Amino acid sequence: MQPDLAYLLTPGAVVDRDGGPVAQAAARLIAEGLVCASTRSFVRCANPDDFDFVDALDPSCPGRVAAPEDGVDDWTWCPRCGRRLEASRKSAFEATVLEPNLVVLRVRLANVLAAAGLPVREQPEGVFRVESGDREAAVVLMDACGSAVRRVALEQGAVAVAADCGRFSWQVPHCTKLLAAAELVLVSPEPLLGAVRTALTGQPTVIVLPAPQQSAPERPPARFLLPSGAGWGDVTVYYVDGATVGIAVPGARPVHASAIELGMAKERARTPSRRFALLLHLCRHRGRTDWKTAGFAEDEPLAFDNFAAFRMQVSPLRRDLQRLFGLAADPFAPIGRSKPLVAAFRALPETPGEAAYLPRAG
Numbered sequence: 001m002q003p004d005l006a007y008l009l010t011p012g013a014v015v016d017r018d019g020g021p022v023a024q025a026a027a028r029l030i031a032e033g034l035v036c037a038s039t040r041s042f043v044r045c046a047n048p049d050d051f052d053f054v055d056a057l058d059p060s061c062p063g064r065v066a067a068p069e070d071g072v073d074d075w076t077w078c079p080r081c082g083r084r085l086e087a088s089r090k091s092a093f094e095a096t097v098l099e100p101n102l103v104v105l106r107v108r109l110a111n112v113l114a115a116a117g118l119p120v121r122e123q124p125e126g127v128f129r130v131e132s133g134d135r136e137a138a139v140v141l142m143d144a145c146g147s148a149v150r151r152v153a154l155e156q157g158a159v160a161v162a163a164d165c166g167r168f169s170w171q172v173p174h175c176t177k178l179l180a181a182a183e184l185v186l187v188s189p190e191p192l193l194g195a196v197r198t199a200l201t202g203q204p205t206v207i208v209l210p211a212p213q214q215s216a217p218e219r220p221p222a223r224f225l226l227p228s229g230a231g232w233g234d235v236t237v238y239y240v241d242g243a244t245v246g247i248a249v250p251g252a253r254p255v256h257a258s259a260i261e262l263g264m265a266k267e268r269a270r271t272p273s274r275r276f277a278l279l280l281h282l283c284r285h286r287g288r289t290d291w292k293t294a295g296f297a298e299d300e301p302l303a304f305d306n307f308a309a310f311r312m313q314v315s316p317l318r319r320d321l322q323r324l325f326g327l328a329a330d331p332f333a334p335i336g337r338s339k340p341l342v343a344a345f346r347a348l349p350e351t352p353g354e355a356a357y358l359p360r361a362g
Contacts, residue, residue: 222326
């Protein structure tokens with residue numbers, strides 16, 4: 001059976017390091033510069049060597065997820081069957097992760113067409129025009145032009161190629177076959193050349209519609225105005241009670257605000273959102289926490305099943321704080337599985353002294 005090679009140019013493709021045909025094909029792509037490779041640890045959903053194999057929904061499930069970092073007890077879900085996995089207790093293995101190099105792939109496509117005696121020019125980027133007499137066909141590398149245009153409309157007879165076929169298949173009309181770039185490189189370019197020759201017998205065209213120029217949406221004015229040059233280090237947020245925080249900025253009196261006033265309440269119930277609860281928790285812990293600390297806090301604990309669930313609440317809280325204070329900088333230091341959440345602003349569990357809010361001298 002011919003191994004499935006079409007996915008090898010998909011961003012983030014994972015290849016087992018077992019020396020089999022797929023691994024050999026990946027090694028060839030790496031050697032020719034068509035992909036960049038890195039190594040990561042993974043766990044399999046259905047692994048006979050694991051303690052939870054008897055509970056597998058599908059004993060042949062090929063799903064795999066990245067192994068957690070050392071010391072992190074993490075739960076996750078299989079992307080194939082949806083089973084919940086205790087990844088830290090499963091057997092990990094090393095695998096190669098591939099990222100396509102579209103610049104090299106574009107050169108390869110142009111060279112394949114030129115080697116077949118077909119004059120070719122690239123116009124615009126990712127669209128290769130092939131001429132023969134008074135006829136013209138086009139080969140469209142969907143990945144190369146997909147981010148630069150709103151959509152690519154392919155009339156019957158145009159040739160579509162993609163590294164990530166799953167992403168672009170919906171843009172190709174039913175009458176047009178989408179060719180997998182990995183198979184053209186690893187197996188044979190003949191399907192591409194045959195499609196081009198067929199296209200040259202008619203009058204196919206490719207219509208590239210440029211992305212509409214959208215003006216940046218106007219940002220609403222900041223709720224709490226900061227003096228010129230001020231940053232997160234000049235902002236203080238402190239705990240008042242379970243439904244209110246105090247906010248102080250230089251040159252202004254402190255303000256007490258609820259979740260509704262800050263735009264951090266649930267739309268229908270009008271009750272404080274989980275990200276507001278996280279802000280209260282940060283204040284109670286002086287601006288430093290992580291998902292495990294939040295879950296075991298004696299004062300108003302927040303239950304997070306894993307790091308991913310914790311991070312999902314950090315992101316909207318980040319956007320809310322940037323909106324409230326009109327600052328584009330990140331209000332938190334970089335977060336990771338082994339890095340706690342640390343606030344760049346001053347977070348306090350009690351009301352600070354009034355002297356902190358006098359206007360700056362000079």
